Amino acid sequence: MENQLIAKLAQLRYLVGFLGEKTQHNWWSSNFLTPSTKKMLEFxxxxxxxxxxxxxxxxxxxxxxxxxxGVGKSFHLFRLPEYLEKALVDKIQSAQAEDFESLLVSKDKALAELSEIIGSASLTGEGPISLGQVKASQWEQSIAQMASAYFQAFNNGTKSFPYFQSDV
Known part of the structure; x- marks a missing residue:
């Protein structure tokens, strides 16, 4: 996968990770992306x-x-195939912390950044949403669809979990 798409996946993961945290939309009970947590981790x-x-x-x-x-023949934004997970970690390691921190200054800023990823894609729904199988040539559109599903859920006060089916 090309570097631009890896960067967009990393950006999407940061944005959804931040927006899902306890102090934003409370989908998971963590606050790992706050400045105070970063200061603690820096020690x-x-x-x-x-x-x-x-x-x-x-x-x-x-x-x-x-x-x-569920876990099985599917993957999602936070559990991708191994080659993508490795590429994402490499991207995060090579990036400056500020590259992603600037996205996470507030809930409104993060939502605005998320809406930028959507483009013309539209995907709504609540709970698990299957995006089918994704081909290499479809990643850009699939990223936009995931962003749309998360954006709609955050704005509607619901939870959405877009995922892909895998033949692995």
């Missing part, structure tokens, strides 16, 4: 506190997604 992980935040919020969100969708 233990001085050079990689932003990666620790990313990993922690991803794990919290993955658990809630897995509880809703």
């Amino acid at each position: 233990t992980f001085p050079r990689t506190a932003h990666l620790a935040q990313y990993e922690a919020v991803s794990a919290a969100a993955a658990r809630i997604h897995d509880d809703s969708i």
